Amino acid sequence: MIRYIIKRLLLMIPAILATSLIIFVAMNMTGGDPVDSLAPENATEEQIEEIREELGLNDPLLVRYIKYMGGMLHGDLGVSYVTKKDVFATFAERLPATLKLACSSVFVATLVALPLGIYTAIHQNTWKDTGGMIFALFGVSMPNFWLGLMLILFFSLGLGWFPSGGYGGLRNLILPAVTVGLGFAALITRTTRSAMLDVVRQDYMTTARAKGVPEKKVIFGHGLKNALIPIITVIGMQLSNALTGSVLAETVFSWPGVGRLIVDSISKRDTPMVTGSIIMCCILVCIVNVAVDLIYAFFDPRIKAQYAKKG
Numbered sequence: 001m002i003r004y005i006i007k008r009l010l011l012m013i014p015a016i017l018a019t020s021l022i023i024f025v026a027m028n029m030t031g032g033d034p035v036d037s038l039a040p041e042n043a044t045e046e047q048i049e050e051i052r053e054e055l056g057l058n059d060p061l062l063v064r065y066i067k068y069m070g071g072m073l074h075g076d077l078g079v080s081y082v083t084k085k086d087v088f089a090t091f092a093e094r095l096p097a098t099l100k101l102a103c104s105s106v107f108v109a110t111l112v113a114l115p116l117g118i119y120t121a122i123h124q125n126t127w128k129d130t131g132g133m134i135f136a137l138f139g140v141s142m143p144n145f146w147l148g149l150m151l152i153l154f155f156s157l158g159l160g161w162f163p164s165g166g167y168g169g170l171r172n173l174i175l176p177a178v179t180v181g182l183g184f185a186a187l188i189t190r191t192t193r194s195a196m197l198d199v200v201r202q203d204y205m206t207t208a209r210a211k212g213v214p215e216k217k218v219i220f221g222h223g224l225k226n227a228l229i230p231i232i233t234v235i236g237m238q239l240s241n242a243l244t245g246s247v248l249a250e251t252v253f254s255w256p257g258v259g260r261l262i263v264d265s266i267s268k269r270d271t272p273m274v275t276g277s278i279i280m281c282c283i284l285v286c287i288v289n290v291a292v293d294l295i296y297a298f299f300d301p302r303i304k305a306q307y308a309k310k311g
Helices: 003-012 012-029 033-039 043-055 061-073 085-121 125-142 146-160 170-200 203-208 215-244 247-253 256-269 271-300 302-310
Strands: none
Touching: 003 012, 003 247, 003 271, 012 061, 012 302, 033 146, 061 271, 085 125, 085 170, 085 215, 085 256, 085 271, 125 170, 146 247, 170 215, 203 215, 203 247, 215 256, 215 271, 256 271
């Protein structure tokens, strides 16, 4: 098992290299010059050239990429062109807010979706099933920014229950978490329903009922346990999405997360900040994927045995 984990972690290296190279090339292909936003308004050609030389922008793209990756091997993700702050330190400042929002939104999504998916599967082809699927479709089709604005209008401006934005305690977290979580809940609901429909038709479920096992134990002890693998997969995917793709909700609620940091840095052509932040997000996603694989083994002994053979 340990050797398998190490092997999976080593596979992160090609992903990081590919991600960093793509970002470097993409930032270089976009129009404009980062010096334009950094130089004083009436800067002379000499001053502009001095800034370019200081930032290393006169070097070829490949040379700049190699220098950047060489620094990263020593734990240096570079210094922001705009703020002149260390990239890793800036990312670390924003990461707790992103982790808090991501984990809370996935918790909300799972809390809503798991019971709803099981309920719709049990009542297949009834109005209850149809109602649950309509809710799931509604969740998929709602843009995050629209739902966030509606929640702000109703719960913040209308009822005054929660703040309309900002980073703080639990009251500040509820509306952003619900906004992101309801979008995730739709896919988890549909996956849970599909996985449960596959297992409720199995012979062992019929046998358990024939033995007089209570229905709740049949559903949760036998059915859900055997349907968890695809559900865990989707929850892991949604957690990865929340870590990297909650920028709209962060913008609506003025949440100081990594997503807003990356978007703001892209608009300012802050290549070190964009590249370093995306590389760190890539590492987080890889770690989440490894964790999901290990959770598979916890719930399914057959998978654990396969990992042991690979190790």
